[in-house]
Amino acid sequence: MDGLMIDALSVRYGDPRRGGATTAVDGVTLEVQRGEVLALLGPSGCGKSSVLRAVAGLEPLAGGVVSWDGADLAGVPVHHRGFGLMFQDGQLFPHRDVAGNVEFGLRMARAPRAQRRARVAELLDVVGLAGYGSRPVATLSGGERQRVALARALAPQPRLLLLDEPLSALDRALRERLADDLRSALTATGTTALFVTHDHDEAATVGDRVAVMSAGRLLQVAAPAELWRRPASREVAEFLGYQAFVDLDSAQGAAIRAALGGDVPAGARVAALAEGALVVVGRAVDRAPVPGLAGGSALASGMVLASAFRRGRMELAVRVEGVGRVTAVAGAGAVAMPGDEVRLTVDPQAVALL
Numbered sequence: 001m002d003g004l005m006i007d008a009l010s011v012r013y014g015d016p017r018r019g020g021a022t023t024a025v026d027g028v029t030l031e032v033q034r035g036e037v038l039a040l041l042g043p044s045g046c047g048k049s050s051v052l053r054a055v056a057g058l059e060p061l062a063g064g065v066v067s068w069d070g071a072d073l074a075g076v077p078v079h080h081r082g083f084g085l086m087f088q089d090g091q092l093f094p095h096r097d098v099a100g101n102v103e104f105g106l107r108m109a110r111a112p113r114a115q116r117r118a119r120v121a122e123l124l125d126v127v128g129l130a131g132y133g134s135r136p137v138a139t140l141s142g143g144e145r146q147r148v149a150l151a152r153a154l155a156p157q158p159r160l161l162l163l164d165e166p167l168s169a170l171d172r173a174l175r176e177r178l179a180d181d182l183r184s185a186l187t188a189t190g191t192t193a194l195f196v197t198h199d200h201d202e203a204a205t206v207g208d209r210v211a212v213m214s215a216g217r218l219l220q221v222a223a224p225a226e227l228w229r230r231p232a233s234r235e236v237a238e239f240l241g242y243q244a245f246v247d248l249d250s251a252q253g254a255a256i257r258a259a260l261g262g263d264v265p266a267g268a269r270v271a272a273l274a275e276g277a278l279v280v281v282g283r284a285v286d287r288a289p290v291p292g293l294a295g296g297s298a299l300a301s302g303m304v305l306a307s308a309f310r311r312g313r314m315e316l317a318v319r320v321e322g323v324g325r326v327t328a329v330a331g332a333g334a335v336a337m338p339g340d341e342v343r344l345t346v347d348p349q350a351v352a353l354l
């Protein structure tokens with residue numbers, strides 16, 4: 001097998017003889033093919049960093065095997081694994097300029113000066129900082145610092161790059177842009193990477209596949225589109241942000257079945273609704289037909305609790321009988337105020353079946 005293989009990995013902290021052992025990672029099996037970017041996604045404390053640290057050689061294994069290209073890494077020290085590391089706080093060398101930071105690993109490897117220069121220029125270009133080489137790092141913004149940290153981690157061409165929440169210290173808009181840029185930098189350099197994050201959007205943006213972890217265990221590994229379309233369990237769906245779950249045998253479930261048409265696989269019992277899966281088509285008192293729906297009838301009705309304008313669209317918190325409180329979006333031309341009884345239809349694209 002080419003690349004990284006993590007087989008039945010367990011990591012424990014504390015001394016069991018003193019009665020205080022925590023199992024942080026419990027039998028995780030995972031592979032990262034050469035050239036692949038795998039995002040490891042899960043809530044805080046689920047053991048993501050422990051997996052990463054065990055792969056890096058920073059944490060002893062309580063069980064299992066970590067191997068590269070089929071060779072067991074047990075006994076191979078951190079600095080002989082050929083892996084790069086990047087953390088939330090890029091930890092740049094404050095007394096070196098940007099180029100001095102980026103070329104650090106190449107200096108350690110005694111690469112000749114001309115080669116170092118060329119590689120630094122190439123990587124600054126990859127991370128969108130062409131021409132920044134002589135800037136003192138103290139003058140950089142938080143986002144620029146993380147770009148430099150990324151260039152520095154990529155410079156020695158690590159056979160595997162381990163990234164632990166590299167964007168989580170940045171504000172939201174910057175994080176979204178940097179997630180795109182991180183993905184481009186990793187693919188442009190053909191870097192094999194294991195990327196740890198608690199943010200599902202970030203995982204889907206950066207990873208070729210996403211591995212979902214909870215309480216030390218692996219729940220599902222799939223490409224982003226597949227993961228969102230077919231979450232393996234309610235737990236995975238909840239973590240991906242699905243906010244309401246409807247029994248397909250209930251009255252509301254029957255309406256959802258109808259909206260999905262023939263796309264309901266045998267055995268599906270529950271519909272998971274993403275934010276915006278329910279679309280407000282009008283107030284209950286205005287009995288206008290619903291555009292695009294056979295017969296023009298709405299699927300459900302609910303009471304608007306609150307409304308807010310987010311990301312360019314009107315979002316309404318609606319309480320729906322048998323479903324609960326959901327975030328619905330206002331369909332074209334629909335106007336609704338808190339307290340209004342509204343009619344709703346389903347956006348099949350935002351429904352997953354469990």
Ligand SMILES: Nc1ncnc2c1ncn2[C@@H]1O[C@H](COP(=O)(O)OP(=O)(O)OP(=O)(O)O)[C@@H](O)[C@H]1O
Nearest residue numbers: 013014022024043044045046047048049050051198
């Ligand atoms: N050095 C340690 N000593 C004792 N317990 C630890 C240690 N490091 C981590 N843990 C515990 O192991 C569990 C997993 O921690 P880990 O840092 O791997 O999770 P995580 O998913 O990366 O979380 P976060 O996103 O908050 O960093 C947690 O319960 C944590 O408290």
